Amino acid sequence: xxxxxxxxxxxxxxxxxxxxxxxxxxxxxxxxxxxxxxxxxxxxxxxxxxxxxxxxxxxxxxxxxxxxxxxxxxxxxxxxxxxxxxxxxxxxxxxxxxxxxxxxxxxxxxxxxxxxxxxxxxxxxxxxxxxxxxxxxxxxxxxxxxxxxxxxxxxxxxxxxxxxxxx
Amino acid sequence: xxxxxxxxxxxxxxxxxxxxxxxxxxxxxxxxxxxxxxxxxxxxxxxxxxxxxxxxxxxxxxxxxx
Numbered sequence: 602x603x604x605x606x607x608x609x610x611x612x613x614x615x616x617x618x619x620x621x622x623x624x625x626x627x628x629x630x631x632x633x634x635x636x637x638x639x640x641x642x643x644x645x646x647x648x649x650x651x652x653x654x655x656x657x658x659x660x661x662x663x664x665x666x667x668x669x670x671x672x673x674x675x676x677x678x679x680x681x682x683x684x685x686x687x688x689x690x691x692x693x694x695x696x697x698x699x700x701x702x703x704x705x706x707x708x709x710x711x712x713x714x715x716x717x718x719x720x721x722x723x724x725x726x727x728x729x730x731x732x733x734x735x736x737x738x739x740x741x742x743x744x745x746x747x748x749x750x751x752x753x754x755x756x757x758x759x760x761x762x763x764x765x766x767x768x
Numbered sequence: 769x770x771x772x773x774x775x776x777x778x779x780x781x782x783x784x785x786x787x788x789x790x791x792x793x794x795x796x797x798x799x800x801x802x803x804x805x806x807x808x809x810x811x812x813x814x815x816x817x818x819x820x821x822x823x824x825x826x827x828x829x830x831x832x833x834x
Contacts, residue, residue: 662824662831663830683785709827721785722777722786
């Protein structure tokens, strides 16, 4: 990579997203506590939270083993949630990575570099912490829908969604 | 001539959490479809395969099916 490109990279915003599975052995009412734990690590690195999804119990596509002091426990379900955040100059993702690794109640996690905008195409799943942000993104989606011509696939999809809601 | 799904829908970043979208580009064995089959532009195809691989790691999509 040339020097110029490197400089441009340094000026970029540092926006990351951490997706995680909380163990299904954690009870439903303790989930907000687990989220707070993760958020505490983030605020330690002076991260600004952009959006998040509250962990929801969902079946895993394959079973995952986790070692608990010499014995393996197999999980078929987990609470999946994510937090999108921005790091300042002094923040370091490696520390966040370490803290997630050492978090006993996290089954699996993934930290990726992403963009500030909402990247989800099907908007059902995202839940925003910031109420204003929710309104903003919804407005944008609406205008986009008006502009683009609806294909047959899309019409079918929306009809299916309506039917599913009624049933 | 079929056009790129991502260009048509103005999708610039493929998200690994968007399982319903990613599933469209998997065959019944849960393998990634080739670019000849998906008719997706090269950039989107790269993003797509990356997203599917991330999704597999997070157990949102299977590595193998059937």
